[in-house]
Amino acid sequence: MSQDQGLAKLLEQVLNQILEAQLTDQLGAGRYERTEERKGYRNGSYPRQxxxxxxRLALRVPRTRDGEFSTELFQRYQRSEQALVLALMEMVVNGVSTRKITQITEELCGTSFSKSTVSSLCKGLDPMIQNWNQRSLHEHVYPFVLVDAIYTKVREDGRVRS
Structure with missing residues (x-):
C-alpha cells in the first residue's frame, strides 16, 4: 500500500468513526443501548463517495428512522472536499482551461472531474464576478486608474469573433 493509499484508508476510518459518534450524540444512546434519554433509532447506513x-473515500453515513440525521463534515449532496472545489474555482479564475484542470486533478487526486463538472462548479462564481464588475466607483476618490484588457475570441450568434 502506498503512502497516499494508507493516508486515505486512515482518513476514511476516522471519518466513519466521527459519523458514528455524531449519530450517537444526536440520538443520546449508543448502538443497542436502551436509555430514557434516547431521541430516536438507528436505521442502517448508506454508502457515500x-x-x-x-x-476517493468510501464513507458509511448512518441513518435514523425519522431521517433527521445530518453531519457537519459535508453538505447533503456534496461529493468533493470543499477545499478541492475552491482550488478548482481558483484555477478557473486564474485562466486555466477546464481540460487542463481535469488533467491536473487526475494527476494530483487520482480522480478526474469532467469539463462539465468544472463548468457547473464555476457557475457559482458568476454572480460574484458580476457584482464586482458592476460595483460603483463613485464612492471613493482614485488618484490613479490603471486599465488592463484582455483580447479573447467569443462565440456570438453561432459565430466566433474577436
Missing amino acids: LTTRVG
Missing part, C-alpha cells in the same frame, strides 16, 4: 486531496 467523497473525493478529497488524498483520494
Whole structure:
C-alpha cells in the first residue's frame, strides 16, 4: 500500500468513526443501548463517495428512522472536499482551461472531474464576478486608474469573433 493509499484508508476510518459518534450524540444512546434519554433509532447506513486531496473515500453515513440525521463534515449532496472545489474555482479564475484542470486533478487526486463538472462548479462564481464588475466607483476618490484588457475570441450568434 502506498503512502497516499494508507493516508486515505486512515482518513476514511476516522471519518466513519466521527459519523458514528455524531449519530450517537444526536440520538443520546449508543448502538443497542436502551436509555430514557434516547431521541430516536438507528436505521442502517448508506454508502457515500467523497473525493478529497488524498483520494476517493468510501464513507458509511448512518441513518435514523425519522431521517433527521445530518453531519457537519459535508453538505447533503456534496461529493468533493470543499477545499478541492475552491482550488478548482481558483484555477478557473486564474485562466486555466477546464481540460487542463481535469488533467491536473487526475494527476494530483487520482480522480478526474469532467469539463462539465468544472463548468457547473464555476457557475457559482458568476454572480460574484458580476457584482464586482458592476460595483460603483463613485464612492471613493482614485488618484490613479490603471486599465488592463484582455483580447479573447467569443462565440456570438453561432459565430466566433474577436
